[in-house]
Amino acid sequence: xxxxxxxxxxxxxxxxxxxxxxxxxxxxxxxxxxxxxxxxxxxxxxxxxxxxxxxxxxxxxxxxxxxxxxxxxxxxxxxxxxxxxxxxxxxxxxxxxxxxxxxxxxxxxxxxxxxxxxxxxxxxxxxxxxxxxxxxxxxxxxxxxxxxxxxxxxxxxxxxxxxxxxxxxxxxxxxxxxxxxxxxxx
Amino acid sequence: xxxxxxxxxxxxxxxxxxxxxxxxxxxxxxxxxxxxxxxxxxxxxxxxxxxxxxxxxxxxxxxxxxxxxxxxxxxxxxxxxxxxxxxxxxxxxxxxxxxxxxxxxxxxxxxxxxxxxxxxxxxxxxxxxxxxxxxxxxxxxxxxxxxxxxxxxxxxxxxxxxxxxxxxxxxxxxxxxxxxxxxxxx
DNA sequence: TACGTTACTGAACACTGTGTTCTGTAACAG
DNA sequence: CTGTTACAGAACACAGTGTTCAGTAACGTA
Numbered sequence: 001x002x003x004x005x006x007x008x009x010x011x012x013x014x015x016x017x018x019x020x021x022x023x024x025x026x027x028x029x030x031x032x033x034x035x036x037x038x039x040x041x042x043x044x045x046x047x048x049x050x051x052x053x054x055x056x057x058x059x060x061x062x063x064x065x066x067x068x069x070x071x072x073x074x075x076x077x078x079x080x081x082x083x084x085x086x087x088x089x090x091x092x093x094x095x096x097x098x099x100x101x102x103x104x105x106x107x108x109x110x111x112x113x114x115x116x117x118x119x120x121x122x123x124x125x126x127x128x129x130x131x132x133x134x135x136x137x138x139x140x141x142x143x144x145x146x147x148x149x150x151x152x153x154x155x156x157x158x159x160x161x162x163x164x165x166x167x168x169x170x171x172x173x174x175x176x177x178x179x180x181x182x183x184x185x186x
Numbered sequence: 187x188x189x190x191x192x193x194x195x196x197x198x199x200x201x202x203x204x205x206x207x208x209x210x211x212x213x214x215x216x217x218x219x220x221x222x223x224x225x226x227x228x229x230x231x232x233x234x235x236x237x238x239x240x241x242x243x244x245x246x247x248x249x250x251x252x253x254x255x256x257x258x259x260x261x262x263x264x265x266x267x268x269x270x271x272x273x274x275x276x277x278x279x280x281x282x283x284x285x286x287x288x289x290x291x292x293x294x295x296x297x298x299x300x301x302x303x304x305x306x307x308x309x310x311x312x313x314x315x316x317x318x319x320x321x322x323x324x325x326x327x328x329x330x331x332x333x334x335x336x337x338x339x340x341x342x343x344x345x346x347x348x349x350x351x352x353x354x355x356x357x358x359x360x361x362x363x364x365x366x367x368x369x370x371x372x
Numbered sequence: 373t374a375c376g377t378t379a380c381t382g383a384a385c386a387c388t389g390t391g392t393t394c395t396g397t398a399a400c401a402g
Numbered sequence: 403c404t405g406t407t408a409c410a411g412a413a414c415a416c417a418g419t420g421t422t423c424a425g426t427a428a429c430g431t432a
Contacts, residue, residue, distance in 0.1 A: 007429090007430075008378070008379070008428090008429065008430080009428085009429070009430095010378085010379055010380070010427095010428065010429070011378095011379070014379080014380080035417085035418065035419090036418075036419070036420090037417090037418070037419090045380085045381090046380060046381045046382060047381090047382080047383090047420090047421095048380080048381075048382080048383095048420095048421080048422080048423090049379075049380055049381075051419095051420065051421075052379075052380085055420090056419090056420090142367055143364045143367055143368060144364075146355075147345075147348075147356070147364050147368075148368065150344075150345060150348035150349075151341060151344070151345050151348070151364075151365075151368050153344075154340075154341060154344025154345055154347070154348055155337060155340060155341030155344055155345075157344065158336075158337070158339075158340025158341055158343065158344045159333075159336060159337050159340055159341075161340070162333075162336035162337070162340055163336075169332075170333070178329045178330075178333050178337075179337075181328055181329055181371065182329060182333075182334065182337050182369075182371060182372040183368075183371070183372075184371040185367065185368060185369070185370040185371040186368040186369075193400090193401075194399090194400065194401080194407070194408070195399085195400070195401095196398095196399065196400070196407085196408055196409070197407095197408070200408080200409080221388085221389060221390090222389075222390070222391090223388090223389070223390090231409085231410085232409060232410040232411060232412095233391090233392095233410085233411080233412090234391095234392080234393080234394090234409080234410075234411080234412095235408075235409055235410075237390095237391065237392075238408075238409085241391090242390090242391090
């Protein structure tokens with residue numbers, strides 16, 4: 001949201017146009033099939049201008065979703081809960097629902113690999129923290145913390161993708177409830 | 187395993203060399219970074235010869251793992267069990283362990299997308315069958331079958347990838363046990 | 373408003389990789 | 403032995419990437 005001032009108006013305009021162009025093209029034909037040429041045509045921006053701002057197409061995508069991690073931290077809450085569900089995933093499902101066109105355009109693409117790595121890593125760290133804290137508080141479990149963390153993180157994201165692939169046949173609230181029920185023994 | 191006769195000896199040799207070359211290159215530099223040029227150089231095969239047999243690089247990969255689904259069905263057992271664990275995942279973890287070099291070379295690549303779609307779809311169908319059969323047999327569960335199937339399939343594959351990414355820190359037997367424990371409420 | 377600075381355009385260029393086509397040659401099955 | 407088929411190798415058109423550079427326009431500041 002809050003970009004740095006970016007003194008020059010021209011720079012702001014150019015970056016905005018490139019972002020909007022990528023956005024539209026992603027939804028139209030999927031991230032993978034969008035070329036740099038497409039982007040600069042759509043944005044009506046010179047080739048050299050693109051490369052003056054971004055090294056690659058992936059780079060542009062990254063800058064677009066840079067603040068995703070911050071959003072996520074805010075959504076998950078910075079103070080890991082000691083009781084109740086390990087992950088409050090309602091915010092995740094809601095966010096996916098709101099931006100589902102963009103996220104669907106990344107599915108199966110090379111781009112999502114980087115994005116979901118980012119999300120995955122952040123989520124994994126969060127879950128691990130909670131589980132470790134609970135573990136020292138006396139919460140015994142037959143399965144080691146690292147496996148549980150990997151499992152919870154992975155299955156949440158897998159379920160999220162399942163949900164998106166099928167065009168969200170349940171509400172975010174339902175998905176949240178069901179995820180909690182399914183992972184009750186984890 | 188059992189290819190069709192393939193009358194001409196030259197054809198067999200060429201295909202075999204291409205397969206071996208892809209195999210070696212995948213392990214060396216990862217599927218994504220392997221080019222058709224690399225493959226034909228390594229295989230010492232003419233460019234036109236490659237395209238006489240395969241349309242693309244992905245095509246060659248697909249033909250290589252065509253029999254994966256059959257293997258999987260055999261491993262999972264054709265008769266879905268009515269009691270006990272929904273998925274016997276020991277065969278999966280064992281198979282991954284045996285071929286981990288190949289599988290690791292596909293991680294994060296575009297190639298794996300197709301491969302894991304294949305595996306995912308097959309596994310999902312298998313799990314759905316079992317759950318549906320158990321459901322009519324009176325096995326009540328608060329979460330709908332489609333969500334449970336998506337969850338189980340997705341989390342198994344997610345856990346498998348977690349395990350491969352970390353160079354298999356537990357034995358296949360341990361992974362199997364832990365997966366059963368974690369999904370006890372699903 | 374005038375100034376020096378900075379960003380943008382547009383075209384040219386080298387480069388990598390893909391996929392096709394063709395001719396002559398060698399290996400093949402029967 | 404003979405007709406058929408696969409192969410090598412080179413040439414080609416094509417698409418996309420990323421760089422460079424000279425000329426031009428917009429910018430922030432004083």
